[in-house]
Amino acid sequence: DGGITQSPKYLFRKEGQNVTLSCEQNLNHDAMYWYRQDPGQGLRLIYYSQIVNDFQKGDIAEGYSVSREKKESFPLTVTSAQKNPTAFYLCAKGFPQHFGDGTRLSIL
Amino acid sequence: SQQGEEDPQALSIQEGENATMNCSYKTSINNLQWYRQNSGRGLVHLILIRSNEREKHSGRLRVTLDTSKKSSSLLITASRAADTASYFCAASGSARQLTFGSGTQLTVLP
Numbered sequence: 001d002g003g004i005t006q007s008p009k010y011l012f013r014k015e016g017q018n019v020t021l022s023c024e025q026n027l028n029h030d031a032m033y034w035y036r037q038d039p040g041q042g043l044r045l046i047y048y049s050q051i052v053n054d055f056q057k058g059d060i061a062e063g064y065s066v067s068r069e070k071k072e073s074f075p076l077t078v079t080s081a082q083k084n085p086t087a088f089y090l091c092a093k094g095f096p097q098h099f100g101d102g103t104r105l106s107i108l
Numbered sequence: 109s110q111q112g113e114e115d116p117q118a119l120s121i122q123e124g125e126n127a128t129m130n131c132s133y134k135t136s137i138n139n140l141q142w143y144r145q146n147s148g149r150g151l152v153h154l155i156l157i158r159s160n161e162r163e164k165h166s167g168r169l170r171v172t173l174d175t176s177k178k179s180s181s182l183l184i185t186a187s188r189a190a191d192t193a194s195y196f197c198a199a200s201g202s203a204r205q206l207t208f209g210s211g212t213q214l215t216v217l218p
Binding site (some may be wrong): 098100 | 148
């Protein structure tokens with residue numbers, strides 16, 4: 001897995017619900033990233049973090065939140081404010097970036 | 109913002125043939141990277157070319173960069189069925205953030 005693990009592989013969200021996607025890395029990289037991929041499209045940056053307790057918004061941060069309390073963990077919460085959350089979510093670390101295998105989020 | 113754009117969007121070739129994909133970007137870069145994505149999986153880093161380099165090789169991969177035209181190309185020689193995947197270019201500026209194109213879907217027929 002290149003030292004980065006995403007879970008779960010599939011996730012379903014009900015109307016009005018917040019859901020959290022997990023991303024864990026074991027190779028002590030400072031930089032971590034979250035991307036969203038829609039069918040047939042490239043990746044769009046949601047949030048990134050260069051250091052513990054600090055993170056920056058990417059191009060499409062609205063409706064999402066993150067935390068970086070530990071170096072190895074960078075969870076992404078898809079809030080109820082994100083009206084079109086159905087997508088493939090990818091977490092990455094380091095430079096060049098190494099990616100996890102993604103979480104596919106769907107609406108129930 | 110989607111800085112990189114790949115061309116063609118889809119490419120179908122026979123095993124053993126070469127595959128060429130092109131990428132254009134809009135602003136100044138520090139480097140340009142190419143990634144591969146198999147269906148339903150994460151991206152795998154293939155090669156990085158710096159802004160002061162014009163050509164780089166890695167195994168069956170050859171990447172060129174023309175900063176005056178803001179374009180790059182990825183050549184895969186002697187393609188195999190296992191090369192079937194989507195290929196993305198990603199432009200990197202000073203902040204080390206990547207801006208991805210929409211990808212080229214390569215199909216290699218046995």
